[in-house]
Amino acid sequence: MERRLGALLVAGVVLGLLEETGGSVPLSDFYPFGLEQGDTVNAKVDDGGSGLVEISLAFPFFGERHSGLYVQWWLMDIFLVLFNHWFDITLELVLRKLESL
Numbered sequence: 665m666e667r668r669l670g671a672l673l674v675a676g677v678v679l680g681l682l683e684e685t686g687g688s689v690p691l692s693d694f695y696p697f698g699l700e701q702g703d704t705v706n707a708k709v710d711d712g713g714s715g716l717v718e719i720s721l722a723f724p725f726f727g728e729r730h731s732g733l734y735v736q737w738w739l740m741d742i743f744l745v746l747f748n749h750w751f752d753i754t755l756e757l758v759l760r761k762l763e764s765l
Contacts, residue, residue, distance in 0.1 A: 697703055704717075713736040722729040 699705070704714075713734050715734070716732045717735060718732045720731075722731040724730075
């Protein structure tokens, strides 16, 4: 009985995450961005990053204040691959559990 309730709970959570939302937020509601705001466009490469990007607010990191950072997009690619893999496995396990009920 507990396993069945657990499977139903997981299925409910997954299905809740998959539920389509009804609205959208217009871009004008976000903070100003784009080339006209001083943003830059990085070259499209698979494994790379930006040069030093100066930011307007310095932040503390290991006892020093920094006013620039580097953007590495290969980490985002790795995260997206891992998340998609995890989600596929989780959804498959939930569907198997539901089939066995």
